Amino acid sequence: MxxxxxxxxxxxxxxxxxxxxxxxxxxxxxxxxxxxxxxxxxxxxxxxxxxxxxxxxxxxxxxxxxxxxxxxxxxxxxxxxxxxxxxxxxxxxxxxxxxxxxxxxxxxxxxxxxxxxxxxxxxxxxxxxxxxxxxQDFYSAPAVSADGREIAWTSWQLPDMPWVRTRLWTAKIGSDGLLHQCRDWPTPTEGSVQQPIFDDELWALSDHEGWWQPWRIETSGEGGWKTIAAPARDHANAPWQLGESHHCPIGEGGWARVRYCNGTGELWLSSGDTGEEIRVARDFGDFRCLQSAGGQLYCIGRAASRLDAVLMIDAKTGQVRTIAGGEEAMAGARAALPLDIEVPALKPGESSIHGFFYTPRLASADLPPLILIAHGGPTSAAYPVFNPQVQYWCQRGFAVAEINYRGSSGFGRAFRMALEGRWGEVDVEDMERAADHLASFGLAVGQRVFIQGRSSGGYTALMAMIRSRRFTAGASMFGVTDPMRLRAMTHRFESGYLDWLLGSPDEYPERWRDRTPLFHAERITAPMIFFQGGQDKVVVPEQTRAMLEAMKAAGRQPELHWFEDEGHGFRRQGNQAGMLEWMFSFYRKHSQKANDQAENLS
Known part of the structure; x- marks a missing residue:
């Protein structure tokens, strides 16, 4: 389990x-x-x-x-x-x-x-x-005050996503159980509000000043948003799911909050008496679902070499106890641990980018092949936590780098919003920058660098294979191939997201054409492998089928593995294992070919 x-x-x-x-x-x-x-x-x-x-x-x-x-x-x-x-x-x-x-x-x-x-x-x-x-078009999970008399929630309207623009609402709960005096609380400037929660007052996380930071909302009289001393860090990540909780009161005016520092989640406890802060559970690199009761903080912690764990943390001392999970993830083998990497900006005004590098556990005299992973979302992120698929590659002699390209969450609003209208451009640039940076430090060899991704990460991998000759081969796992068709067929939650990522198709038709992998299949000259679930309701199966047909029409020989019983993201253990084995065979074959070609040229 x-x-x-x-x-x-x-x-x-x-x-x-x-x-x-x-x-x-x-x-x-x-x-x-x-x-x-x-x-x-x-x-x-x-x-x-x-x-x-x-x-x-x-x-x-x-x-x-x-x-x-x-x-x-x-x-x-x-x-x-x-x-x-x-x-x-x-x-x-x-x-x-x-x-x-x-x-x-x-x-x-x-x-x-x-x-x-x-x-x-x-x-x-x-x-x-x-x-x-x-x-309202969309609602998030509500919060109820301890006395049951007040409620708060957030909502958003199409075409926005919840990490672009949301509204905070409050209401009184009457004796009839219905809501009364409903009103919204606009942020001083445009922002995304999430995770309202009641202590003695209402609190929420808002990024209207550049970072998802804690704010106190005075709901009496004129009220308004009241800032507190907090570091310029995101205290949450993009709310893809309902019910996220990255902060909670822990009694006597104290708080537990998560902060993201260059992709690593840190858990901090603050005292209500002195305001003193301490970082706890340092062995973990991400935290979710913070809850408190009886002087204890409960959460799910994720670490680099252990399975996810249910943690109980003493709110006063910070002492950590594992309730469930947390086992060593690789019995009999040492896990490859993440190393922080920072890729400096190339031009003034650009952001540096961060990621995590994993060295192979299989010893070799040769420089290992490198797999660059583009995370999904694209407004998601890579964290320094145990990923069995990353470990699979490291145990077989591959180095792996997970890259938080521009658009990833956890690095502030400006970094996240940098992807607006530039999907398939800045994410691809950042993946290339990462490959070049690692090569400059002797961590990658040019003729054996692979790129892969899931969902929107698969789109980034495809665009990288189209725009660049930097990569030996690529892998798309249920990746987007035709944004316009996806726009017409995808579910309601993301129906306006593509217009944000690429701009209005009526206003920018050439941009849409330029950023559609299906229309540039002939430009992919390196090998590609595809994986697709037949029940996928997000990136529908027609996306992968059409891309395969276009590549074959251009004289290419893409490899496809189809899983009729899977949806968006493979859940069955046997299918996950099969995908990795096929991908390993694919990478090993083309890594050897690249080696042979390099030797012939020399």
Whole structure:
């Protein structure tokens, strides 16, 4: 089993979290009992929200148990002993996510998605559904005050994404359970607000001054946004999923907050009495789902050589205890550890870029081949945490570099927004810069550098193969090949994203044509390998099929591996292993060919 990133919840009923069963490719519910971790719920129950395509907030603890979203997208309640599982919704055309318990009313709040619309709703223990707010295109998981009288949430409208522009809302919850005095709180300048949370007052993370930093919102009188002393760092990452939590109060005025420093997540505790801050859990490089109860902080920690772990941290001393997970990831073998790399800017005004370099564990007298990985999103990021696929390559003699190109989150708003209108350009430039930088330090040899990526990372890899002769071969895993067709077919959450990444197609038709891999298949002269899931609803299978046909028409011989039972991202263990084995065979073959060609030239 593996701890599921970002899915943990706590209440007076105890601590609950999700673990992934890789053999089944599904998430199961676990609880910390007096005798240690135990699984809860029926054996057949798999848990996962699909709201916005990426889900999140599929579990929420109350004082009597936990609410969950099953794979069928319906809400259930499981008591803390696990011997009772009640279905609360029978809504087959809808998906639920972003669950939050409203304990004073014995109900759960959720984002409901149906018929291309979203609503903020409440569902009672009797299964009665009440619409609390509607009219916005998208909603995030709400937050309820401790006394149950106030609520806060964020929303956004198309064509925006939640990391571009959002609105913070508050309302009073009346004795009838409905919302009253709803109002929004505009940021002083344009920004993205996320993760509202109540302590004695309302707090949120907003980047309207350049970084996702903590702000206090005074909701009485004229009110407004009040800054606090905080370093110029992102205190969250791009909210692809609902229910993220990178900050929380820990009692007596203290706070726990995550900060991202050059791609590494740091966990800091601050004292309410003195304001003193300490960094804790230094062995971990990313933290998700911060929750507190009874003087303890709970979260999911991710480390470079260990499996994800459920952590309990004493809010006063910072002492860390592992509740579940956290095992050494590679029994009998040493994991390759990430080394920070910084690629300096080439021109004034440009940003340096950061990433993580992994040296191969298989000894060789020759300089190893290098795989450059472009992360997905593209507004996501690479973190210095255990990645079994990176370790797979290092154990087989490859060096690996994961690059946080411009557009990645965790480096401030300006860096993230630098990708606007320039997708397929600045990300490709940064991947090339990284390859050249590593070569200049003797960490890569020119004729054996590969590039790969998933989803939007696959698009970056394809554009790099089109625009550059720097790479020996490339791999696209369910990558975007035709942005215009994707624009017409993709799900609603990302329906306006492509216009942000490339500009309006009506205004910039030549840019769209120039940045469409399908139209430039003949320019890919180096080998390519493709992987595609037949059930993919994000990058639909037609994208990969059309690219293969175009390359074959141009006289190329691309390699394709099709997984009919997979969606966007491969979940089944056997399929993941098969993908790696095929890719290894592909890279090894073309690495040897590159070596032979270099020897012939010399």
């Amino acid at each position: 593996h701890i599921q990133r970002g899915e943990l919840t706590v209440s007076s009923a105890g601590l609950f979290w999700l673990q992934t069963d890789p053999s089944r490719g599904c998430n199961t519910l676990w609880h910390l009992s007096d005798h240690g971790p135990v699984r809860l719920g029926p054996d057949h129950l798999a848990i996962r929200s699909r709201v916005n395509g990426y889900g999140g907030g599929a579990v929420a603890a109350s004082d009597k148990g936990v609410f969950v979203v099953g794979e069928d997208q319906q809400i259930r309640f499981i008591n803390h002993t696990g011997d009772q599982c009640i279905s609360l919704t029978d809504d087959p055309d809808a998906a639920y996510g972003g669950l939050v318990a409203d304990e004073s009313r014995e109900r759960v709040l959720a984002v409901r998605e149906a018929d291309g619309q979203q609503q903020l709703v409440a569902v009672s223990m009797a299964g009665e559904r009440t619409v609390l707010h509607s009219g």
